[in-house]
Amino acid sequence: MPYYSFSISWSRIFPFGRGQINEEGLAHYDDVIATCLEYNVQPVVTLFHWDLPLYIQNLYGGWLGEEIINDFTAYAGVVFRRYNGKVKHWFTINEPVGFCYEYPLPPGFFTPTDIPPLQQPYVCGQHLLLAHASAYRLAKRLNITGTVSFKNNGGFKIPLTNSTEDALAVQRAWDFNEGWWADPIFLTGDYPASLKAFVSSFLPPLTDVQKAMINGSSDVFAHDAYTSSFYYAPDQGVESCADNTSDPLYPRCFLSSNSYSAADGGWDIGPAADYPGANWLYKATDWVPAFLHYIQDTWHPVGGIAITEFGWAEQHEASLTLLGSIRMDAVRSQYYRDYMQAILMAMSEGVNVVGCMAWSILGMCFQSCCWRWWGTDC
Numbered sequence: 001m002p003y004y005s006f007s008i009s010w011s012r013i014f015p016f017g018r019g020q021i022n023e024e025g026l027a028h029y030d031d032v033i034a035t036c037l038e039y040n041v042q043p044v045v046t047l048f049h050w051d052l053p054l055y056i057q058n059l060y061g062g063w064l065g066e067e068i069i070n071d072f073t074a075y076a077g078v079v080f081r082r083y084n085g086k087v088k089h090w091f092t093i094n095e096p097v098g099f100c101y102e103y104p105l106p107p108g109f110f111t112p113t114d115i116p117p118l119q120q121p122y123v124c125g126q127h128l129l130l131a132h133a134s135a136y137r138l139a140k141r142l143n144i145t146g147t148v149s150f151k152n153n154g155g156f157k158i159p160l161t162n163s164t165e166d167a168l169a170v171q172r173a174w175d176f177n178e179g180w181w182a183d184p185i186f187l188t189g190d191y192p193a194s195l196k197a198f199v200s201s202f203l204p205p206l207t208d209v210q211k212a213m214i215n216g217s218s219d220v221f222a223h224d225a226y227t228s229s230f231y232y233a234p235d236q237g238v239e240s241c242a243d244n245t246s247d248p249l250y251p252r253c254f255l256s257s258n259s260y261s262a263a264d265g266g267w268d269i270g271p272a273a274d275y276p277g278a279n280w281l282y283k284a285t286d287w288v289p290a291f292l293h294y295i296q297d298t299w300h301p302v303g304g305i306a307i308t309e310f311g312w313a314e315q316h317e318a319s320l321t322l323l324g325s326i327r328m329d330a331v332r333s334q335y336y337r338d339y340m341q342a343i344l345m346a347m348s349e350g351v352n353v354v355g356c357m358a359w360s361i362l363g364m365c366f367q368s369c370c371w372r373w374w375g376t377d378c
Contacts, residue, residue, distance in 0.1 A: 017053030088146035288342035
């Protein structure tokens with residue numbers, strides 16, 4: 001293995017998210033990184049993978065508080081300085097949709113906030129963008145060697161039918177997922193149109209200084225891209241939904257499916273992964289070249305595209321007991337082979353893919369625990 005991608009726990013470095021540094025936590029990562037280098041494995045470090053220090057969640061609402069911009073930047077600065085020259089690839093924040101859409105957090109566990117529940121994910125998103133950009137600019141001032149990037153996620157979005165409404169739903173799905181982060185970072189410094197139309201009623205507009213700080217703040221387009229899905233408009237139509245704040249699909253106003261339309265046979269997009277642990281994951285590797293073309297043609301990343309996670313969960317693998325069955329991994333093997341072939345196809349067609357990392361050598365167990373809020377039993 002030429003690379004080992006792992007995340008550093010903010011709480012290990014700053015037990016209270018700010019203030020006193022825990023040298024024992026840094027010593028742990030000293031050892032991890034030194035061991036990687038000893039065996040000629042390049043460490044790839046993510047600074048935030050959803051484990052927010054509890055103290056700052058209760059102090060000012062975590063990502064809902066503007067204070068987190070400075071606190072995250074200070075934490076990033078400590079880690080950057082410690083491992084500059086030893087780590088060549090950095091990711092500031094992992095899969096923001098995965099935790100910003102977790103707000104509002106379950107009631108009764110954390111300090112309450114007066115921010116309306118519908119607004120909380122987008123308040124999180126704005127502070128996150130600013131925190132990422134601030135940390136990125138600090139890294140450049142510190143002359144950090146190697147790449148510093150933002151880690152996006154999501155699947156390719158295919159219109160379920162050729163209707164205009166489904167095309168609108170697909171665009172809205174891009175805007176409220178990848179575009180939420182990619183448009184500000186790679187294009188304009190500001191949100192995509194449909195998202196901006198929603199958040200402008202409650203978020204302070206990004207200033208010209210903030211836009212300039214955000215724009216260009218990623219050396220590669222890093223994307224965790226496991227699968228693809230079909231998207232379609234709600235029965236009442238996209239625009240009708242977007243104009244109705246009481247609509248249960250508001251503000252996103254799109255639906256998704258992992259099956260073709262009934263008119264096209266209703267087949268799944270591909271084999272399904274382990275349903276209890278990854279009910280969203282289907283083998284849709286045929287769509288990978290189109291996905292990579294879409295990223296390059298839409299956001300034009302100067303540093304190229306890196307697929308920073310892709311992987312598979314075999315059906316019912318947690319219940320397997322026979323060693324021969326455990327070793328078989330037939331669909332996972334096919335998934336990786338076909339995915340890599342699809343990447344090579346896209347590269348042969350001119351897409352600038354600069355790297356990829358599989359998730360993961362130890363399977364999907366970690367992600368099952370990360371998804372505990374969705375009811376997965378750890």
